Amino acid sequence: METLMALLVGLLFTVGTYMVLSKNIVRIILGTAIFSHGSHLLLITMGGLKGGSAPLLDQGNDAFVDSLPQALILTAIVINFGVTAFFLVLAYRGYTELGTDDMNQLRGNKDE
Amino acid sequence: MSSLHLAILLPFIAAIVIPFIYPLTKRLHTGWITILVPAALFLYFVFRLGDTANGGYIVEEMAWVPSLDINFDAYLDGLGLLFALLITGIGVLVVLYSIFYLDKTKEQLANFYVYLLMFMGAMLGIVLSDNLIVLYIFWEITSLSSALLISYWFTNKGSIFGARKSMLVTVFGGFAMMAGFILLYLETGTFSIQALIDQRDLIMASPYFIPAMILVLLGAFTKSAQFPFHFWLPDAMEAPTPVSAYLHSATMVKAGIYLVARMTPIFAGAAEWFWIIVVTGLMTLIWGSVSAVRQKDLKGILAFSTISQLGLLMVLLGLGSAAFTGETIDENLVYSAAIMTAIIHLFNHATFKGSLFMAVGIIDHETGTRHIQKLGGLMAIMPVTFTISLIGLASMAGIPPFNGFISKEMFFTELLHISSMNVAGVETWGVVVLAVAWIASVFTFLYCAILFFKTFFGTFNKENFSKEVHEAPLGMLISPVILVGLVIILGLFPNLLVPTVIEPAVASILPHLPAEELTINLSLWHGLNTELLMSLGVIGFGTTLYMTYPKWKNLWLMQHDRDPFNSVYDKSLNGLSTSSEWITNVQMTGRLKDYFTYMLLFIVSLLTYSFIRSDSFTLSFAQTEEAPLFLYGIVFLTILSTIALLFMKERIPLIITVGVVGFLIALLFAVFSAQDLAITQLLIETVTVVLLLLAFRHLPEMVQETGSRVRKSLHIALSVSVGLLVFLIGTASFALRNDANFTPISEFFIENSYSLAGGKNMVNVILVDFRGLDTILEVLVLAIVALAILMMVKLRFKGGEDV
Numbered sequence: 026m027e028t029l030m031a032l033l034v035g036l037l038f039t040v041g042t043y044m045v046l047s048k049n050i051v052r053i054i055l056g057t058a059i060f061s062h063g064s065h066l067l068l069i070t071m072g073g074l075k076g077g078s079a080p081l082l083d084q085g086n087d088a089f090v091d092s093l094p095q096a097l098i099l100t101a102i103v104i105n106f107g108v109t110a111f112f113l114v115l116a117y118r119g120y121t122e123l124g125t126d127d128m129n130q131l132r133g134n135k136d137e
Numbered sequence: 138m139s140s141l142h143l144a145i146l147l148p149f150i151a152a153i154v155i156p157f158i159y160p161l162t163k164r165l166h167t168g169w170i171t172i173l174v175p176a177a178l179f180l181y182f183v184f185r186l187g188d189t190a191n192g193g194y195i196v197e198e199m200a201w202v203p204s205l206d207i208n209f210d211a212y213l214d215g216l217g218l219l220f221a222l223l224i225t226g227i228g229v230l231v232v233l234y235s236i237f238y239l240d241k242t243k244e245q246l247a248n249f250y251v252y253l254l255m256f257m258g259a260m261l262g263i264v265l266s267d268n269l270i271v272l273y274i275f276w277e278i279t280s281l282s283s284a285l286l287i288s289y290w291f292t293n294k295g296s297i298f299g300a301r302k303s304m305l306v307t308v309f310g311g312f313a314m315m316a317g318f319i320l321l322y323l324e325t326g327t328f329s330i331q332a333l334i335d336q337r338d339l340i341m342a343s344p345y346f347i348p349a350m351i352l353v354l355l356g357a358f359t360k361s362a363q364f365p366f367h368f369w370l371p372d373a374m375e376a377p378t379p380v381s382a383y384l385h386s387a388t389m390v391k392a393g394i395y396l397v398a399r400m401t402p403i404f405a406g407a408a409e410w411f412w413i414i415v416v417t418g419l420m421t422l423i424w425g426s427v428s429a430v431r432q433k434d435l436k437g438i439l440a441f442s443t444i445s446q447l448g449l450l451m452v453l454l455g456l457g458s459a460a461f462t463g464e465t466i467d468e469n470l471v472y473s474a475a476i477m478t479a480i481i482h483l484f485n486h487a488t489f490k491g492s493l494f495m496a497v498g499i500i501d502h503e504t505g506t507r508h509i510q511k512l513g514g515l516m517a518i519m520p521v522t523f524t525i526s527l528i529g530l531a532s533m534a535g536i537p538p539f540n541g542f543i544s545k546e547m548f549f550t551e552l553l554h555i556s557s558m559n560v561a562g563v564e565t566w567g568v569v570v571l572a573v574a575w576i577a578s579v580f581t582f583l584y585c586a587i588l589f590f591k592t593f594f595g596t597f598n599k600e601n602f603s604k605e606v607h608e609a610p611l612g613m614l615i616s617p618v619i620l621v622g623l624v625i626i627l628g629l630f631p632n633l634l635v636p637t638v639i640e641p642a643v644a645s646i647l648p649h650l651p652a653e654e655l656t657i658n659l660s661l662w663h664g665l666n667t668e669l670l671m672s673l674g675v676i677g678f679g680t681t682l683y684m685t686y687p688k689w690k691n692l693w694l695m696q697h698d699r700d701p702f703n704s705v706y707d708k709s710l711n712g713l714s715t716s717s718e719w720i721t722n723v724q725m726t727g728r729l730k731d732y733f734t735y736m737l738l739f740i741v742s743l744l745t746y747s748f749i750r751s752d753s754f755t756l757s758f759a760q761t762e763e764a765p766l767f768l769y770g771i772v773f774l775t776i777l778s779t780i781a782l783l784f785m786k787e788r789i790p791l792i793i794t795v796g797v798v799g800f801l802i803a804l805l806f807a808v809f810s811a812q813d814l815a816i817t818q819l820l821i822e823t824v825t826v827v828l829l830l831l832a833f834r835h836l837p838e839m840v841q842e843t844g845s846r847v848r849k850s851l852h853i854a855l856s857v858s859v860g861l862l863v864f865l866i867g868t869a870s871f872a873l874r875n876d877a878n879f880t881p882i883s884e885f886f887i888e889n890s891y892s893l894a895g896g897k898n899m900v901n902v903i904l905v906d907f908r909g910l911d912t913i914l915e916v917l918v919l920a921i922v923a924l925a926i927l928m929m930v931k932l933r934f935k936g937g938e939d940v
Contacts (some may be wrong), residue, residue, distance in 0.1 A: 026764035031867035033772050039860030040779050042737065046730045046852045048844075051788075051829075051836060053729075055795050058825070059779070062802050067867060069809055071874070072881075074762050079810040080883075080899035082891050090810045091883045092899035098814055099904060100915050106821045107922035110828055114926045117832045126836055132727035 030070040037063030050116045050126040054109060061105040065098045139197035141211040144181055145265055148174055148258030152251045159247035167246040168236035174254060175228035178261070182221045186637050189215045192644035192652030196267065196331075205270075206328050212267035215641025219480065220264035220395055222638065223487050227387045228257050230616035234495055235379035237613040238502060249289060253383070256282035260388050264395055269318040269328040273311065276356070279392060280307040283384050287376040299372035302706065306359050306369040314356025314396075320349035321403075334402045334648060341407065350404050353396070354413060361393025363451060364420040367444045368702040374436040378498030381436060386443050386490035394447065394483060397454050398646050401476075405458035414455030419573050421448025426580035428700060430587065435497045435507040438588050439490070442533065445581060446486050449548065452574065453479035456551055460647055470654055473647050475551045477655070480642045482544035484634070485532070485627065489541055492620035493529040496522050499613055500592065505603040509587070514597030519608050523593050525617045532624045534585035534679070535578065535672060540627040542672070545578065549668040575671060582679030587686070734855060741858050744866070753869050768808060775801040788833045796826040813900045 037059055044056025072094035078084045080092035120126045151174045159167055188195050194214035201209045213221075232253070239246060259282060262275030281304075288300035322328055324343040325336045333340065340346060357363075362370040373385050384390070397414065404410045425445025432438040457476030463469035499522050500515065501507045516523045532541035552571045627633060636656075644652040724735075748754065778797045785791040799822030807815040886899050886907065896902040904912050 026762040026768065027871050028868060029764050029768070029772055031864050031871070033775060034867055035860040035864030036776055036779055037860075038863045039856045040782055042856035042859045043783060043852055045733060046856070048730065051833070052791075055782070055791065055829075058795060059782070059798065062798060063863070066802065066805065067863070069806070069811065069814075070867065071871060073871075073874075074809060076762065077810065079812050080886075081812075082887075082897040082899065089883070089887055089899070091881055092886050092903060093881070093883050095811045095814055095900045096903035096908060096911075098811075099817055099900065100911050102814070102817055102821055103915050104918050106825065107919050109825060111922045111925055113828055113832045114929055117835055118929050120836055128729050131729075 026074050027070055030066060030074065034063045034067045034070065037066065048128040050119070050128060050131075051113075053128070054112045054116060057112070058105070058109055061101070061109075065101060068094050068098050068101070138199060139211065140181070141195065141197045141213055141265065142199055142209065144178055145211065145258060145261045147178060148254040148261065152254040152258070155250050155254065156247045166236050166241045167250050168232050168239070171250040171254065172229060172232040172236070175225045175232060175257060179222065179225035179229055182218060182225055185213060185218060188213065189218050189641040189645075190637070192641060192648070194645065201271070206322070206326075207270045208268050208328075209271055210267040210329065211265050212331065213265060214645035215638075215643070216395070216398055216645040217264045219484070219638050219642040220391070221261055223391075223484070224257060224260045224264070224388050227383060227487060227491055227620075230491065230619060231379045231383040234382070234498070234613060234616040235377070237610055238379055238498060239377065249286075249377070252282050252285040252289070253380070256286065256384065256389070260392065263392055267330050269321070269330060269333075270315075272330075273315045273318060276314070276360070276392065277308065277311050279389050280304060280311060280360075283307070283373070283389055286380045286384060287373050289377055289380065290375070293375065295372070296375040299369075299375040303369040303373045305710075306366055310356040310359025310366065313352045313359075317349045317352030317354075317356065320345040320352065324349075330399060330403075337403055340403060346404075346407070347409060350407070350410060351413070353400055353404075354417075357393035357396040357400075358417060359393070360396070361390050361447050361451070362421075362444050363393070363417050363448065364424050364444075365702055367421060367425065368700050368706055370444055371432075371437050371440040371700065372703075374434070374440050378436070378494060378501060381439075382491050382494035382498065385440065386494050387487040390443060390447055391450075391483065391487070394450050394454065394479075397451065398476075398479070401454065401458055401461075401646050402648050406461035411455055411458050414458065415452055415570065418448045418451030418453075418455055419570060419577075421445065422452060423573050423577040423580075424448075426577045426584065429584040430580055432584075433509050435500065435509060435512075435588065435592070436494075438509075438584055439493055439497060442581070442584060443490060445577065446482075446490070446533075449574075449577075450479050450483055450486070452570075453482065453548065453551060456555055457646070459555075460650065466650060466654070469647075469650055471554070473643065473650060473655060474547070474554075476646050477639065477643045478544060478547040478551055480639050480646075481547065481631075481635075484639070485540040485544050485624075488620050488623045488627070489529045489532040489539075492525055492617040492624065493533070495613075495617040495620070496526045496529065499609040499617070502613070503604075503607060503609055506601070509591045511598075511601040512592045513595035514593070516593040518597065519593075521608060521614050521618070525614075525621050526589060526593065528621045528624055529617075530585040530589045532628070534582045535675065538628045539624050540631065541624075542628065543631050546668045546672060548574070549671050553667060575675065578671075578675045579678045579682065582675050583682050583686075586679060586683040590683075734851075737855055737859060741855070741862055744862055745858075748865065748869075753873075754865065771801060771804055771808065775805070788836070788838065789830075792826060792829045792833065795829070796822060799825070811900075813898070 041056045041059035041063060044052050044059060047053060047056070072091040075088075075090070077088040077090040080089045080095065116126060119131070123131065125131060151171065155167065155171065158170065162170065185195075192215065194212065197211040197213075199209040199211070201207055232250075235249070235253075239249060256279055259275045259278035263272055263279065266272040266275060284300040284304040287303055288296045290296050318328065321333060321340065324340055324345050325333055327333060327336075340349075359366040370385060370390065374381055376384070422445050425441045425443075425448055429438050429441035429445060432441060453475050457472060457474075457479060460469045460472035460476065463472060497507065500512065500519070503519065504512065504515075506512065528539060532539035535541050535545035552567075552574055555567045555570065640652075640655055643655050644650075647655065726732075775798060778794050778801065782791065782794050782798070785794060799818065803815045803818035803822065806818055883899075886903060890896055890899045890902045894902045894906040896906065
């Protein structure tokens with residue numbers, strides 16, 4: 026199961042990298058979102074996918090899944106969301122000001 | 138702090154004070170205040186003469202950074218005192234000269250005297266430091282203040298060019314020298330020169346010996362304008378003439394000579410030291426004297442003549458290093474005469490070259506030109522300058538009865554001696570050395586003659602000059618007259634300074650020889666011998682060459698008065714900036730994906746390398762869990778939708794598919810019993826998709842990805858290798874984690890969530906209780922994002938507005 030998940034994570038990273046290497050700014054932002062999915066899955070996989078009940082004590086079971094990676098991922102999801110939202114608005118503002126979302130045209134000005 | 142330290146620091150203190158009193162004393166030339174400093178110092182050093190007699194010395198210690206063995210230790214011995222007297226003595230004369238040379242209403246005098254005092258203090262620091270790092274610091278201050286002085290007329294392009302060139306060359310050498318000092322420190326554990334001399338045998342045997350020696354010599358050669366680093370000196374002639382006279386004839390260029398002399402007890406005795414110095418010195422000697430003949434500018438001639446004379450001093454110091462190789466003390470005493478000659482010539486050169494620079498300065502000041510083809514017939518108009526030049530040039534050319542004659546005779550004596558030396562290979566090459574030096578002397582005579590006759594003889598053409606030509610004011614003549622007086626006195630009474638100044642200096646260069654044995658008796662006339670015949674030959678050949686000068690002055694060699702090394706310097710400097718510009722342009726494309734590619738390439742190759750190196754490929758399935766069938770289904774769907782992302786050409790399907798991937802991830806979280814994650818992921822994915830759709834309404838249609846097939850396949854290869862690497866690291870580290878068999882920390886949370894925190898949802902307890910700080914900051918992140926988005930949307934400044 027872990028190997029299967031590692032394969033999936035590898036694929037997510039591959040696709041994420043390819044999207045970030047694109048020239049369309051929104052595709053890049055979506056690529057980073059894919060990256061974040063990959064890393065979240067990697068985190069939970071590395072914690073071990075050994076079966077067990079959800080980390081709720083009133084389930085009464087002795088075997089719980091590891092709760093720490095879940096807390097870490099929860100934090101990461103929220104931060105990722107914030108950054109993605111910021112990037113999106115930045116892209117939107119950039120487009121309204123500069124009139125392009127092509128990274129090749131968004132290169133620095135001549136006299137830097 | 139001793140009086141010696143105060144003496145070193147006095148010029149710096151004065152340099153701080155001058156700018157404050159400069160505006161208060163507008164009516165008085167600032168030079169009159171400045172002159173008190175070198176005068177006081179000169180007197181101080183004269184009174185210290187008794188301390189250094191017969192090889193005596195004074196050490197004054199002062200802790201600075203004791204933990205790094207960097208201490209401001211002053212050390213006064215014969216060599217240091219000789220240089221200190223030269224620096225302060227000529228300093229007095231140069232300041233006096235500059236008072237009449239620089240106009241107090243037209244020039245920024247405070248700048249000039251601050252730089253000059255900085256330079257003077259730094260020079261004193263070099264010659265009186267015992268600590269190599271302190272010496273290096275003062276060394277760089279001389280480079281800095283010298284560059285400031287060269288560019289004193291900073292509106293002049295040539296000044297800036299010359300200053301930059303001298304700075305680059307001397308600082309390059311300074312850095313090399315510091316590296317050499319550090320190598321010495323690594324071997325011996327001390328920066329003190331005297332302690333290094335005591336550990337001479339250790340240094341000689343160390344593997345760092347040759348590198349340290351070459352690095353230190355690089356410093357000395359660049360500072361003293363030795364071949365092939367001499368090309369900065371002629372361009373430094375853009376400086377005001379008092380500066381040229383002081384820095385570029387008497388003091389700074391002799392810092393390298395001082396360093397070689399100071400380091401002689403540490404390095405001398407090795408054949409490499411002998412040959413590097415002798416050959417470099419000889420090349421400099423002949424190159425300088427031949428180049429001087431080609432110059433058309435009076436200061437250019439003097440600059441190359443300085444280069445040549447510095448080469449001569451270097452040769453003598455190299456020959457004198459043989460005094461460390463002899464079997465017996467008597468044998469060494471014979472070789473020590475070369476060092477003595479070097480010291481005497483050093484002193485003589487400072488006197489006659491200083492006076493010549495001042496004379497040229499007077500000519501420049503009173504006629505408005507230094508070009509040799511415009512000048513002529515000044516003898517009757519400027520009789521005093523004429524006399525000064527005559528004596529200075531005669532001394533430089535080596536004509537009796539002036540002091541240059543004595544040192545030149547001694548130089549020839551040493552060259553004749555070297556055939557009997559038993560240093561590696563001297564027997565065979567001694568004749569070549571002798572011949573080269575003799576030819577150089579002929580050229581020295583020749584350029585002295587050119588300088589003399591072209592300036593003062595011939596016809597006087599009034600239209601060549603922009604102003605009324607007349608003799609210089611009296612004040613300007615005092616300094617050169619004093620120097621010329623010294624030239625004559627030391628020529629007629631050559632032993633005057635020997636016991637007090639020269640002998641102690643020699644004793645400190647050769648500390649292994651008994652000081653009282655190092656005696657010398659100079660005289661103008663020591664019989665009819667080979668040296669005298671050689672001198673006569675120089676005069677004869679030189680005269681013949683001068684007489685036939687019109688015939689060969691149009692030779693190819695004579696047409697080019699720029700030194701060929703200038704073009705090497707220019708080309709390499711240009712090449713350096715062009716190539717770095719090229720590299721920057723290739724590398725800094727301004728495209729995000731290029732930078733991202735660099736980063737990924739670096740990360741991938743670094744990780745692959747360490748993977749291969751540590752042989753960490755592990756594909757262990759022993760500890761993995763069996764996957765239920767439905768999980769294969771979910772993973773398959775996720776893979777499918779992820780790959781589909783690559784082929785989406787429209788905006789809306791792309792968003793939807795990203796949403797699908799997100800929801801599938803949420804489903805995976807649910808499968809792995811992470812209920813909070815699943816909920817959060819669902820919510821956030823929904824909000825993200827909404828946001829994306831919102832933004833898309835305002836964004837244009839997606840442009841088609843263009844780019845060559847090569848670039849595309851590079852991107853694919855890079856992406857696949859990133860994915861593969863993540864996969865490999867994941868599996869390998871998972872296997873490692875299981876092998877290591879650590880107990881996860883989550884046992885703690887299972888036991889204590891309820892008893893300590895009173896919560897049953899472990900994830901939430903971790904988030905708000907056990908690791909609450911993470912959550913606070915995460916909330917802060919969201920708050921910052923919200924504010925930033927608000928700002929971006931609300932505030933609409935156009936470029937250039939003051940925010």
